Amino acid sequence: MIVTTAQLFKHAYGKYAIGAYNINNAEQAMGLFKGAIQSQAPFIIQISKGARSYTDKRMLEAIIRAAGVIFPEAIYAVHLDHGDEQTCYECIDSGFFSSVMIDASHDPFAQNVAITKRVVDRAHAKGISVEAELGMLGGVEEDINVEEGNACLTDPFEAEDFVKQTGCDSLACAIGTSHGAFKFKGKQSLHFDVLEKIKARLPGFPLVMHGSSSVPQDEVARINAAGGKIAGSMGVDVNEYLPAATRGVTKVNIDTDGRLVWTRVHREFFRDKPGDFDFRPPGKIFIEEYAKFIASRNVLLGSANQLTDLRASLGK
Numbered sequence: 001m002i003v004t005t006a007q008l009f010k011h012a013y014g015k016y017a018i019g020a021y022n023i024n025n026a027e028q029a030m031g032l033f034k035g036a037i038q039s040q041a042p043f044i045i046q047i048s049k050g051a052r053s054y055t056d057k058r059m060l061e062a063i064i065r066a067a068g069v070i071f072p073e074a075i076y077a078v079h080l081d082h083g084d085e086q087t088c089y090e091c092i093d094s095g096f097f098s099s100v101m102i103d104a105s106h107d108p109f110a111q112n113v114a115i116t117k118r119v120v121d122r123a124h125a126k127g128i129s130v131e132a133e134l135g136m137l138g139g140v141e142e143d144i145n146v147e148e149g150n151a152c153l154t155d156p157f158e159a160e161d162f163v164k165q166t167g168c169d170s171l172a173c174a175i176g177t178s179h180g181a182f183k184f185k186g187k188q189s190l191h192f193d194v195l196e197k198i199k200a201r202l203p204g205f206p207l208v209m210h211g212s213s214s215v216p217q218d219e220v221a222r223i224n225a226a227g228g229k230i231a232g233s234m235g236v237d238v239n240e241y242l243p244a245a246t247r248g249v250t251k252v253n254i255d256t257d258g259r260l261v262w263t264r265v266h267r268e269f270f271r272d273k274p275g276d277f278d279f280r281p282p283g284k285i286f287i288e289e290y291a292k293f294i295a296s297r298n299v300l301l302g303s304a305n306q307l308t309d310l311r312a313s314l315g316k
């Protein structure tokens with residue numbers, strides 16, 4: 001059942017976080033839905049601009065619709081990840097999305113406000129929620145490479161002002177994470193002090209943590225042992241997910257970790273079976289391994305075993 005992100009956030013706020021997982025193809029969709037049902041967790045499917053153009057946006061939408069039929073028990077929202085203004089409008093008009101993210105965080109504050117406000121007006125007219133971003137994460141995003149040194153954390157006063165001026169429904173905050181597999185150097189930790197200040201200025205308002213992959217070191221070691229070269233990678237400590245959730249982080253974006261599962265499965269498979277060329281056997285392993293991964297993350301986020309209660313609260 002497709003629901004709005006607002007409905008998911010209302011149930012989760014302050015107690016647990018909803019996992020928001022990026023998908024690009026059928027295998028990821030199967031693994032995501034399977035893992036969500038195994039762990040009895042609601043979730044958010046995220047579609048990036050790159051994912052929409054990987055095969056064809058209609059293909060991805062059809063895959064998600066089919067997954068919803070195959071797994072009727074699933075409760076989820078469909079969200080545009082890191083949209084520009086034009087893509088937000090396309091997704092708002094498509095009738096398929098529960099929410100869109102407008103990412104104008106690289107623009108100056110006033111411009112970010114103006115762009116976000118335009119998207120909010122168009123989205124709210126159709127009952128669609130809007131996630132905006134304030135502050136800059138380090139690391140690599142689709143089109144933009146933010147140098148680690150330039151990443152700036154979200155200012156709590158600006159966050160309050162931004163939400164008031166734009167009317168956005170949730171806010172992605174920079175609290176020390178970055179996109180990709182190389183998030184930290186040295187001791188890894190989220191900036192809980194900044195998060196607490198933002199929550200104090202925006203009580204009850206859903207915050208979003210991007211760049212939340214944990215980059216499991218055992219996963220990286222297996223990839224490297226099978227021919228990969230991912231050196232010096234580091235991610236978010238999974239034990240910080242729930243403390244972040246109790247401080248207002250209601251949506252936790254995870255993409256890189258799923259890519260690592262895919263890379264490990266396929267590198268190991270073809271290392272061990274160099275004569276094989278049928279993509280389905282490793283694809284099947286990936287679906288099962290990705291499902292296991294999703295279920296494990298939902299446990300850590302506290303979203304596992306919430307389906308029954310959520311369904312009751314939705315009156316379904």
Ligand code: G3H
Binds near residue numbers: 022048082141
């Ligand atoms: O934050 C971005 C997500 O990881 C999506 O990545 O734009 O390469 O699909 P992508």
Ligand code: 13P
Binds near residue numbers: 256257
């Ligand atoms: P990671 O790839 O670091 O998990 O970040 C995902 C993300 O923020 C998607 O918007």
Ligand code: ZN
Binds near residue numbers: 082179253
């Ligand atoms: Zn992101």
